[in-house]
Amino acid sequence: MLFNSLEFFVFLPVVFFIYWFVTFKSVQIQNTYIVLASYVFYGWWDWRFLALIVISTIVDYSIATNLNREQGQRKRKLLLWASVVVNIGLLGFFKYYNFFTESFASAFSFFGKTVSSGSLDIILPVGISFYTFQTLSYTIDVYNRKLEPTKSFVGFAAFVCFFPQLVAGPIERATNLLPQILKKRKFNYEQASSGLKLMVWGLFKKVAIADSLAPMVDDIFANAGTYPSSTLLLGAIFFGFQIYGDFSGYSDIAIGTSKLFGIELMSNFKFPYFSRNIAEFWRRWHISLSTWFRDYIYIPLGGSRSKMKTVIRNILLVFIISGFWHGANWTFIVWGGVHSLLFIPLLIRGQNRKYLESFVWKGFHKSVFQQLLGILATFVLVTLSWVFFRAESLAQAVVYFKRMFFNMSFQFYSHPQGYRLIDYFILLALFVLYEYIIRKDERNPYKFKSKSVRFVLYTLTIFGIILFYDSGIDRSFIYFQF
Amino acid sequence: MFRFIKKIVVYVALIFLVLELMVRVFHLYNDMPEWYLAEDKTYKRVPGQEGFAVFGNRKQKTSPYRINQAGYNSFREFNPTEEGIEIAILGDSFIEGLHQDYRNSIGKKIERQLENLQVYEYGHSNFDLADQMFLVHENKDVFSKIDFIIFEFKYDDDLVRGEYKIENRKVVFPLLRYSKLLTYFLDIGMIDSIKKVLRNFNIGQTPRTVDEINKKVIFLNNFEKLVQLYGLDKTKTAFLLDSRNTHTDFLKVLGNRNVKIIDYGPSFEKSKDVPTTLIYDRHWNNNGREIIASQVIDFLNSLESNSSFSKESN
Incomplete structure (x- = not known):
């Protein structure tokens, strides 16, 4: 169901x-x-x-x-x-x-x-x-x-x-x-009510973000061999948002539903696309899985208290197993491997625990520019790695990258069914902006004092769901296949 | 708990009202023209209606419609005469064309290319071949003045019935139609799953179905029955169809009867890179309609050159 x-x-x-x-x-x-x-x-x-x-x-x-x-x-x-x-x-x-x-x-x-x-x-x-x-x-x-x-x-x-x-x-x-x-x-009124709100927000991420981008992502990846680099880059970015909307939307609905039954589940996503490096990304993305691997594989293997060589081996192992957990395909293994290679330099330089508890732009303790650069670089790296995750095979991923980097050309992409592309850019811009506003509390997307502001936001969220609802697509969740 | 339920009810009601208002203000809903059961026992649109059909969640397409005195969406009135050349195209929503500007319909495109010719588009949503042939049969006096009749035909939909019967049209919860928000939900397929469930309880319009295993035999039999009941003047009739989606045995039957075919399949195939259908919709877009019109024009020209279709109009 x-x-x-x-x-x-x-x-x-x-x-x-x-x-x-x-x-x-x-x-x-x-x-x-x-x-x-x-x-x-x-x-x-x-x-x-x-x-x-x-x-x-x-x-x-x-x-x-x-x-x-x-x-x-x-x-x-x-x-x-x-x-x-x-x-x-x-x-x-x-x-x-x-x-x-x-x-x-x-x-x-x-x-x-x-x-x-x-x-x-x-x-x-x-x-x-x-x-x-x-x-x-x-x-x-x-x-x-x-x-x-x-x-x-x-x-x-x-x-x-x-x-x-x-x-x-x-x-x-x-x-x-x-x-x-x-x-x-x-029964706890506050808990149930915050559960419902989280469910609405999760549904928005699933229906308006993930599902509405799905036809374009499917089209671009299926025809990667024919599209220009600009379109392939767009496909990777859209997939980044699709998978985030899909999985974090599911997690929000799951956490919200549990709240209705008086049970608090752990948070699974904490605005990962605002991460300033890969290590922070992994503390914010699929938290329940990454902490599982940390506690039951990485630490028993010796964790970070061993020699650097052993620690690097442990990191490689954990990331590769994590990739393999996602699916029985070499693409996932490579995806995990790529992330380990992005993580290891941070580990060597002692920067893997740099942004441990803070959230982005808290109190301007770092220059805005530096943090913005970090976010952008992390987003680009994560987005590129998604190509492995989304591709059907390694061969397809290679074709995707080859065309993206060695066949540089720009062409306006048009939606397979002719939808206005600008709608999706506006949607994503507003989504990122709103996520930034609420970035302090992933379990409370409508944490505003004013009742009327909250009401307007509920209405706009539902309106967004309706505006981007697509009756013609497969609505199952991506992570169901894992 | 009761506070929780009360608050949900109040919020749902308030959000519903605000969304209703937004849908009305931005005119996101579809203005569908009303229909009625005419004296000839076929469904028609109520004459004189004008409005805008809206397609897509975000109003991706709006198209004006105009229902003429005959009860069909068309830029012209239907007044066939013995002297003029009139072509009738009968069909379902593809010919009714509520998804297009009525001033740029297939008929209009044909008329722009062929002078001294009038095209009458007898399209009504959900019309199958039984509806079309019955309409011609019941209005002999009108159609006898029309020089050529084209039945727009879809193999999978049009031969489910072997005889015309009035199908009672059911409007599910007619009061809901007053809500533009719910109309909008209906249009964008948001409550398709509810409609599906209601159909199980015989509520709402049930789609015509056919035994898939014996489909071909049933369809061929139905075609024979329709011809027997309502007649088919092969000298002035053609079937507009896509041969890619039509069973070869049926094409043979048409061939054996010397019924003419206007096959737009190959042209649609050639146009694969340019879509032929609309956004959020499987109806033909402007490119699709252009192709259909040019196919019909080519066909009519070939008839004229073969002298099997001519009238002293030029």
Whole structure:
């Protein structure tokens, strides 16, 4: 079920009212109801894959319970590996099986031997990368004794399948979400109201920004071999906004929906395009995933407290795995690799933690010009790297770059269906301006004192959604495929 | 909780009102001309209406329309005579042309090129071949004066029925039509999914459907039935169609009956780099209409040179 579908428009109020009017009496009833509603939400797409969620839930619940009981380190390690094997095994089979078999086959053919790839017709279950990582984090935390395992199976099941973040995150940590799930939720007006506002803003980012740019991005990438460099650059920039609008829009709707149910999810995006270097970008982009990799891969590998060589190796590894997490394609691996190469110079120069807590132009402590330059440079680098992320294959990405840099020419691009391009430039300019205004609080896009200003902004947001709504496009979220 | 619900209701109502106002002020909605069921048992537009049809969320296209006394969108009145040369083009919304300036329609384009000839565009949204042939049959006295009849034909849509019957037109929640915001939502497809659900409960206009597996047989049978019921004067009739989307067996049937074809498919194919359809819409744009007009002109010229179509007008 998509957040931007009619089904969800009916599903959400029904679930909301039953939750607060019928199942509010105890936390057990609330959680049982969350599990049921979440299974309906997920099963709406394909009920057969519910079995995977159930398997993942049972395995990690049992392993974590045993991990807590077990004192012997060897057995504990075995249990942890069992969880890793089951979770990564499921993910590996559904997501990476064909990639590996095909890569092996092409490697053999490179040496002149023909080997059948034996690829299977496998459907990728929606959200598998997200809930697998979420359940894994729970087991790892219990293994590291950072968390007491829960005794409530239903509570744990609700943690795994909580519908607002089940299919595309944020990838929650048990330390944040589980305690909230195990406590009875009470309706909070302020929380629910801020949730609704966040949902409206998320919907705007999805419908008005991401979906409206999609036909142009699709067209430019599909015909990269024929367009001039100016159009290819435009395509990369538009894709940058499309993917940001799509994914951060989804995250906002997920966080907003959770708020309606009395649960606070972690922030996933903090205006990443205002980042002043790549390191800051990664603290603001897909935060739940980058912190997951930091906590469960980078730090266990030694983090930044090792020799520089080891730290660089760790960074490379984390970025490449992060790229591979996105999809079984060399394009994602290269994308991750490119980001690691952009990150490493900052690390060597000790600038990776430069903009740790501040937000852009806070108190003018740095020259405006310097920060602006940093933002622009980061945006250009991130935008160019998106070409790898969006391309269907490395060959397509190479063609894209070749034409963009070695076939310099300018030509006015016209929308495949003839829409006015100027509308989109105005839309993006206003969007960036508004994001700048609200940059201090990603969870509160309408934080203005005046009621009338807020009302005008709600109305304009909805008006924007209507003006840029496109009935003829695929409205699913990009991150559903990961 | 009740404060929350109350506030949502108040805000939704207020935002609705402001949006309604904005849609009206910027005239984003479509002024669609009203229709009625005429004496000849076919649907027509109420004569004398003038307005603007608006297309696209952001008013990407506005086009004026004018409904003539015959009940069709046209720059001219339809007064066929024995003496003049009149061509009738019958069809659906593509011929009705509410998405174009009525002063620059296909008919007008043809008339600019061919002197002493009048083109009557009998287009009405959703008209299929049954509607078109029934219209000709019911208005024999008018069409007998018309020199040539062109049926605009789409294979997938036009042969679903083998007999004309009045299809009751249902307006879903007629009161909603008073809201320009909802009309606008309808126009831009924002409530398509709601319409789809309502159709499951038999609410709203149900699209004509056909058994996909036996489609070809059904279509050919329907064509035979229509010809039997309403007749088809092959000496003064042609089918305007796109051969790329028409089944070859149907083209053979037309060939066997010596029915003439105006095939715009190859010309549209050649024009692939320049779009032939509109923004937000699959109707022909100006380029598409130019191509159609030139195809019709070429066809009429060929008829004239073959002497199978002439009248002492020059």
